[in-house]
Amino acid sequence: MLYFSRFKMILIWLAVAATVILAAPNLFSASTLAKLPDWVPKRQMTLGLDLQGGSHILLRMDPNDLIKDRLETTRDEIRTLLRDGKVGYTGLAGSGRTVQVRITDPAQVDAAKTALKTLTEPVAAGLFTGGSIQEMTLDDSEPGLLKFTVTDAGIKYRTSTALTQSIEVVSRRVNELGTTEPIVQRQGDDRILVQVPGLQDPQRLKEILGQTAKLTFQMVDQSMPVQDALNGRPPAGSSVLYSQDDPPVPYLIENRVIVSGENLVDAQATYNSQNNEPVVSFRFDSKGAARFGQATSQNVGKLFAIVLDNQVISAPQIREPILGGTGQISGNFTTASANDLAVLLRAGALPATLTVIEERTVGPGLGQDSIHAGKVAGIIGSILVVAFMFVAYGFLGFLANIALAVHVAMIVGLLSLLGATLTLPGIAGIVLTIGMAVDSNVLIYERIREERRAGRSVIQAIDTGFSKALATIVDSNVTSLIATVVLFYLGTGPVKGFAVTYAIGILTTVFTAFTFTRLLVSIWLRRARPKELPRAPVTFVPPGTKIPFMGIRRWTFALSSALSILSVVLFMSTGINYGIDFKGGSLIEVQSKSGNADLADLRGRLSELNIGEIQVQQFGTPNDVLIRVGTQDGGENAEQTVIDKVRGELQDQYDFRRVEVVGPTVSGELAKQGTIAMLVALLGILIYVWFRFEWQFAVGAIIATVHDVVMTIGFFVITGLEFNQSSLAAILTIIGYSLNDTIVVYDRVREDLRKYKKMPLPQLLNNAINETLSRTTLTSVTTILALVALVLFGGEVIRSFTMAMLFGIVFGTYSSIFIAAPLLILFKLRPGAATADEEKPVSGGKAVAT
Secondary structure, three states, rough: OOOOOOOHHHHHHHHHHHHHHHHHHHOHHHHHOOOOOOOOOOOOOOEHHHHHHHEEEEEEOOHHHHHHHHHHHHHHHHHOOOOOOOOOOEEEEOOOOEEEEEEEEEHHHHHHHHHHHHHHHOOOOOOOOOOOEEEEEEOOOOOOOOEEEHHHHHHHHHHHHHHHHHHHHHHHHHOOOOOOOOEEEEEEEEEEEEEEOOOOOOHHHHHHOOOOOOOOEEEEOOOOOHHHHHOOOOOEEEEEEEOOOOOOOEEEEEEEEEHHHHHHHHHHHHHOOOOOOEEEEEEHHHHHHHHHHHHHHHOOOOOEEEEEOOOEEEEOOOOOOOOOEEEEOOOOHHHHHHHHHHHHHHHOOOOOOOOEEEEEOOHHHHHHHHHHHHHHHHHHHHHHHHHHHHHHHHHHHHHHHHHHHHHHHHHHHHHHHOOOOOOEHHHHHHHHHHHHHHHHHHHHHHHHHHHOOOOOOOOHHHHHHHHHHHHHHHHHHHHHHHHHHHHHHHHHHHHHHHHHHHHHEEEEEEEEEEEHHHHHHHHHHHHHHOOOOOOOOOOOOOOOOOHHHHHHHHHHHHHHHHHHHHHHHHHHHOOOOOOHHHHHHEEEEEEEOOOOOHHHHHHHHHHHHOOOOOEEEEEEEEEEEEEEEEOOOOOHHHHHHHHHHHHHHHOOOOEEEEEEEEEEHHHHHHHHHHHHHHHHHHHHHHHHHHOOOOOOHHHHHHHHHHHHHHHHHHHHHHHOOEEEEHHHHHHHHHHHHHHHHHHHHHHHHHHHHHHOOOOOOHHHHHHHHHOHHHHHHHHHHHHHHHHHHHHHHHOOOOOHHHHHHHHHHHHHHHHHHHHHHHHHHHHOOOOOOOOOOOOOOOOOOOOOOO
16 A cells, blocks of 8 residues: 555646645735736635625525515406496405405306406416416405415426526615625525625614615695594505604605605605705606606695615605605614615615614624634644644654645645635634544554554555555545534524634545655655654654453443433433523624723623613633523514624723624524434434444443533533523534544444454453553544644633533543443443453453553
8 A cells, every 4th residue: 555656646736736826825914915916816705704804694584575565466456447347336345365355146147257357367387386386376255256376386487587587686786885705595485585694784784675665655635634533543545654863754645656665766865955954865767757747747836755675765845846766764863874875775675674783793893803713713723733743653653744735735725715704613613623534543543553563564564554444544534524514504694614623624634644654755765765664752652552451331321321420310300501592692802992891790781771681791811701692582673783782882992893693583593403412413323323333332332422421511500601502502513523533433343243253241341441541542632632723822712622522522432431341241232242251361462451
């Protein structure tokens, strides 16, 4: 395996060079890259919103609005069609999903059905059902009464088309704000995801996105005073609408729409030439100009209302016909509000109301702090791992460090090439893979040392070490990859960014640790022709250890059982500190503009807002504060009202660095997704291990993994750390790591089962664990070093994530030795031999357990 053809060597070096070139642009600023020639790669990693600042907003469209609009349209169509068909009717009304009308003359029922036939005709090809979509059905079972009901397929069709239209409108609105590279995409059947990086004013974005912006021009009904209409009933065909003033002013408005916003072709924020007040100038298309000109010509001297989302902006008097197709909307506008209205009118109206059900906003200052913390943690973690590898393996460790540098370059290069988004948990993923990438090198080097101790020559030991380590490397990385893939498909936002980074790190590990390191070692062998393996400055685990691990298995089982029961009891009684991801609510990180934050003052001021349960705590430095507000009873809109109240109360003295809002709809879904993710990951790993080994190995690996999950949950309960999406990512990563470690032990057990046919199973397990003890120890230490750097220097935002990872790595290593391996005895992997005397020497010069 140490021979490389010239062609293969060239390909390997080209792959390394390509990744270094792709990664290089990330070392330079955008202005520096702009000065370079066009043929030079310039693509950099895309920074997530948590690193560059910006807003992540999830909007949900209410299908009830669509049903209501459809019923109103159906009533108007029925009224028009029956009048055109000269069919007498009465009792035209709608409720729920049904519109009904009674035909006064029984002889005209058939004529009415013919006239209304268009309502039940298919409206589109089979987008959902595979055939035509019948939007409405007719029920004529009661004589003279026709009932038209909106079908489920019709609602689904309307929702889909309305969502597509809403995405176009939202995209136009966001683009009008002048932001760079916004993301507007469909999510599910009734949701729109909006991500706007670098946004300085998220409140303005929410206001623009949440407004339906249905603009209409309607006549004011002056047939009676509006107060009489309020005291009695408005005339038929008119309604009372209120202005946007404070207090609002009532107007009696005719329901008939003269011109709607659909006829607008342009709207701009300008200034009134007479009083220099901000106004919105608009221009109609030819059809709208004709209608508006005709209406104003016929109603000179009367009032007409400009209505936006059922609120009267203004109601001026028509002094003369407006024939040019242009006009102005005046009101109590500021320059910003006039510009926002112009943006809304240019973008068009939404077909239905969009409600913010999830918001995650990060200020640019916090993003820069996170980048700095990630860089510091990455550099320190890398230095610790590199130094440890050199101390543990000498010159071979130096070669592993070269491969490690290429490994990091490949991750950065592939992230840049794929246009993947680097998030703060993604930085944690890179640092973590730095710690875990050396695991494959450790596996190989320990195998080489073992083969050399067995009497093989240096070249034979190296060749056999690489060959025997390959299967273990593949098995251990596949189990980690399964958990990561599940995390990618079921995770959202930064968690998905972590999954992408970690998955790329797992895949590049196989290349850098096995192929590239093997190339470096082969070059060293040809040039140096060593007679002995390089000596390491420090030996952490002496060769030939004979620790009787299985002798204390009953004690470890008892300890683990007691701790597991304690974790479950604490979880059921005390409960876990769920973050807003799983229980809903609002999380706000603020920073005092001057001096330290006054927590007592903050609690007092926020308590007066009557917004329910409030938690205020210091977060990192003395001037940083984390505010948690419980879920509101008023639904999704109430959550946004809380943010507005807190912002209005604190914005003069505090900078808002981060805002996260998760409504009850999303929090329930995230909790469900988290449970599914855990079960799917365990099932996938169970199937893989069962396929690669025997059922005892698969079940033992799963039990040991569940043990680690239970221990980690107990850790969250005892420490009170917040359990959120990042914590879920930590648990899934712990699953991958724990199984990685378990697979290494199991792989050696499987090898020894073939080698020692009659050895008692407890003694064989002792041998396998002792043979892999050095690898287990060194891998755990390198991973722990990387995680310690993250815990100490990675910042408060990911501290709960990294602390859970650190705890899980320690217990994952413990379970591989003291849980996963002894379970093979319990499951009678080798019947008969498993019950043999554990202390009995084995004939034939084999190893003896002590």
